[in-house]
Amino acid sequence: RSMATAARKSLTIGLIPADGIGKEVIPAARTAIEAVGSDIPPPKFVDLVAGFEHFTRKGVALPEETIEVLKNDCDCALFGSVSSPSKKVAGYSSPIVALRKILDLYANIRPVVSVSPDPSKPSAVDMIVVRENTECLYVKQEQQTVGEHGREARATRLITERASTRIGQMAFELALARPRKHLTVIHKSNVLSITDGLFRESVRAIPAKEPRFEAVTVAEQLVDSAVYRLFREPQIYDVMVAPNLYGDILSDAAAALVGSLGVVPSVNAGDSFVMGEPVHGSAPDIYGQGIANPVASIRSAALMLRHLGYTQAADRIDNAVDSVLREGQFLTPDLNGSAKTVQVADAIVKRI
Amino acid sequence: RSMATAARKSLTIGLIPADGIGKEVIPAARTAIEAVGSDIPPPKFVDLVAGFEHFTRKGVALPEETIEVLKNDCDCALFGSVSSPSKKVAGYSSPIVALRKILDLYANIRPVVSVSPDPSKPSAVDMIVVRENTECLYVKQEQQTVGEHGREARATRLITERASTRIGQMAFELALARPRKHLTVIHKSNVLSITDGLFRESVRAIPAKEPRFEAVTVAEQLVDSAVYRLFREPQIYDVMVAPNLYGDILSDAAAALVGSLGVVPSVNAGDSFVMGEPVHGSAPDIYGQGIANPVASIRSAALMLRHLGYTQAADRIDNAVDSVLREGQFLTPDLNGSAKTVQVADAIVKRI
Numbered sequence: 001r002s003m004a005t006a007a008r009k010s011l012t013i014g015l016i017p018a019d020g021i022g023k024e025v026i027p028a029a030r031t032a033i034e035a036v037g038s039d040i041p042p043p044k045f046v047d048l049v050a051g052f053e054h055f056t057r058k059g060v061a062l063p064e065e066t067i068e069v070l071k072n073d074c075d076c077a078l079f080g081s082v083s084s085p086s087k088k089v090a091g092y093s094s095p096i097v098a099l100r101k102i103l104d105l106y107a108n109i110r111p112v113v114s115v116s117p118d119p120s121k122p123s124a125v126d127m128i129v130v131r132e133n134t135e136c137l138y139v140k141q142e143q144q145t146v147g148e149h150g151r152e153a154r155a156t157r158l159i160t161e162r163a164s165t166r167i168g169q170m171a172f173e174l175a176l177a178r179p180r181k182h183l184t185v186i187h188k189s190n191v192l193s194i195t196d197g198l199f200r201e202s203v204r205a206i207p208a209k210e211p212r213f214e215a216v217t218v219a220e221q222l223v224d225s226a227v228y229r230l231f232r233e234p235q236i237y238d239v240m241v242a243p244n245l246y247g248d249i250l251s252d253a254a255a256a257l258v259g260s261l262g263v264v265p266s267v268n269a270g271d272s273f274v275m276g277e278p279v280h281g282s283a284p285d286i287y288g289q290g291i292a293n294p295v296a297s298i299r300s301a302a303l304m305l306r307h308l309g310y311t312q313a314a315d316r317i318d319n320a321v322d323s324v325l326r327e328g329q330f331l332t333p334d335l336n337g338s339a340k341t342v343q344v345a346d347a348i349v350k351r352i
Numbered sequence: 353r354s355m356a357t358a359a360r361k362s363l364t365i366g367l368i369p370a371d372g373i374g375k376e377v378i379p380a381a382r383t384a385i386e387a388v389g390s391d392i393p394p395p396k397f398v399d400l401v402a403g404f405e406h407f408t409r410k411g412v413a414l415p416e417e418t419i420e421v422l423k424n425d426c427d428c429a430l431f432g433s434v435s436s437p438s439k440k441v442a443g444y445s446s447p448i449v450a451l452r453k454i455l456d457l458y459a460n461i462r463p464v465v466s467v468s469p470d471p472s473k474p475s476a477v478d479m480i481v482v483r484e485n486t487e488c489l490y491v492k493q494e495q496q497t498v499g500e501h502g503r504e505a506r507a508t509r510l511i512t513e514r515a516s517t518r519i520g521q522m523a524f525e526l527a528l529a530r531p532r533k534h535l536t537v538i539h540k541s542n543v544l545s546i547t548d549g550l551f552r553e554s555v556r557a558i559p560a561k562e563p564r565f566e567a568v569t570v571a572e573q574l575v576d577s578a579v580y581r582l583f584r585e586p587q588i589y590d591v592m593v594a595p596n597l598y599g600d601i602l603s604d605a606a607a608a609l610v611g612s613l614g615v616v617p618s619v620n621a622g623d624s625f626v627m628g629e630p631v632h633g634s635a636p637d638i639y640g641q642g643i644a645n646p647v648a649s650i651r652s653a654a655l656m657l658r659h660l661g662y663t664q665a666a667d668r669i670d671n672a673v674d675s676v677l678r679e680g681q682f683l684t685p686d687l688n689g690s691a692k693t694v695q696v697a698d699a700i701v702k703r704i
């Protein structure tokens with residue numbers, strides 16, 4: 001999965017803090033990247049705008065320029081978080097959903113890992129949710145009509161063999177690289193026999209075409225029971241692969257197992273671009289207080305670098321985060337601490 | 353919500369055990385109903401067939417006769433659980449999904465309540481998931497085509513103002529009858545602005561039309577964050593109302609909070625019929641050992657009787673279940689006990 005085949009002279013990183021606490025945690029992630037020094041090519045940061053706040057000011061949630069700069073000038077990017085309007089707002093559509101599609105970032109990779117109190121012991125929770133990132137109900141084909149009994153709205157859920165196969169390949173690849181080599185396919189084909197049937201079949205057909213994946217054991221779970229078992233027996237999961245919406249829900253559910261959404265990172269990955277993104281939202285309730293947890297964004301930066309092939313830099317960041325969490329001296333309120341965003345980031349940077 | 357306006361001479365109850373452990377737990381629920389004696393009109397039980405096993409034997413998952421008897425002869429029914437084929441099977445479609453629609457059982461009411469160790473203290477977890485039961489992706493309008501890059505499947509997600517309003521009314525009614533009078537509307541309108549937008553709007557518009565509902569406080573949650581918060585702060589929820597699929601996932605998630613899916617009951621309720629149904633599945637892994645937990649089905653029977661207006665009978669069953677769970681002597685393996693289905697049922701029946 002590495003894109004670092006050719007050596008880069010510099011690494012151009014688009015920063016899109018977007019809304020709310022995104023504006024507090026993306027700067028923290030930047031300091032962590034700056035701290036890894038010569039393990040990566042000299043980073044250049046490009047500040048880019050997007051989000052609901054930008055929409056309310058300028059009437060556009062995802063400026064054309066942001067897209068162009070990402071496509072033409074950036075090697076990778078970090079995205080913060082977007083606010084959702086509390087009522088339907090004409091003309092507004094989520095910029096993160098759009099970016100995933102425009103940049104064809106078809107895989108949303110969300111590792112959910114607890115920090116073991118003893119670094120020599122394995123983590124109690126250690127799984128990766130691999131979420132299809134371009135289709136399902138996220139194609140946003142919706143319309144409303146007026147029928148005999150009032151308004152009727154319909155949305156299309158699209159599942160293709162192509163997208164299911166490529167996300168499946170990504171998931172097999174990730175599973176193969178892990179000690180347990182176990183993949184759970186999430187679906188609801190007892191109700192959605194055609195769409196989820198196609199997802200399931202496409203994923204299950206992969207090892208026959210790529211025999212090296214036969215080393216991976218494959219299980220299946222209906223999404224409802226997958227969430228239930230996630231809480232009861234998290235250890236049964238290693239890598240999970242899911243259609244878009246189930247992956248969205250499952251990764252938030254898994255985050256509850258590791259103490260806080262504030263520590264769960266992700267990358268949106270395609271074949272030629274990768275964008276780190278914390279799994280948490282814009283948290284308007286705490287925005288402005290400087291107490292947002294920067295760990296999810298810092299780990300997202302590490303995951304992005306890892307995806308680009310800078311394993312050593314990624315390890316340094318992750319190890320620094322692990323030790324800060326383990327020490328427990330600098331924790332934000334979501335982890336029952338009283339540290340500020342910048343204090344946690346500083347503590348991590350010192351250990352990088 | 354009571355349908356017991358006219359006194360009944362007898363109570364005709366359709367029993368549809370269907371597949372797997374459904375065949376072990378529905379008989380247990382029957383013994384509990386029989387035990388309430390004169391608190392209900394003399395019950396008559398009618399054995400009815402449906403399910404995947406019936407489909408494999410007879411080629412039909414939901415016989416016309418089952419539907420006719422339910423419609424014409426029964427006052428209410430108890431449904432067990434259905435198995436899902438492990439591959440797509442031509443001609444098979446889930447009989448429970450079909451029954452909900454055919455009988456217009458538009459509300460799936462799923463109380464998730466823990467048993468407080470001290471009966472004078474409130475339960476730590478005490479919420480009701482009110483799930484829309486007829487539309488969303490469950491309309492099963494799916495088709496597959498072949499495009500340039502392989503197969504493409506599409507499903508329609510239908511949300512109507514009518515169904516959203518009536519499920520909303522049911523949820524407000526239930527919330528109004530509870531001490532906290534709090535309702536959380538679950539949606540994902542940051543992505544599905546038209547379909548989930550309509551669901552949200554329809555529910556929120558209700559109190560203006562029915563001012564007695566103004567006593568209910570209303571909150572909202574995106575489904576992904578709702579599942580996360582369910583695990584972190586279950587006490588924030590009282591009544592939740594959700595479109596079909598989110599309700600399916602949420603109720604399984606909530607079940608993890610109370611120790612086992614084996615204790616969570618539901619009713620599928622319409623304006624003129626009610627059908628009790630345990631939230632758990634057919635559990636092929638334990639079927640045949642006689643160790644399935646009968647509590648979910650017994651509580652579903654109580655919930656069904658409560659819905660019909662037989663409050664006293666329902667209370668007697670629920671109190672008996674509570675004391676058996678509290679005593680802890682007769683628990684099935686899902687609750688870390690070693691009792692058999694019939695032992696638990698007997699213990700409950702004795703206390704009724």
Ligand SMILES: CC(C)[C@H](C(=O)O)[C@@H](O)C(=O)O
Binds near residue numbers: 248279
């Ligand atoms: C903000 C929202 C559109 C987004 C999603 O549903 O994908 C978020 O929940 C996420 O998980 O990244």
Ligand SMILES: CC(C)[C@H](C(=O)O)[C@@H](O)C(=O)O
Binds near residue numbers: 434
């Ligand atoms: C068996 C299945 C079709 C059903 C559903 O999805 O509704 C089940 O999960 C439930 O919760 O009753």
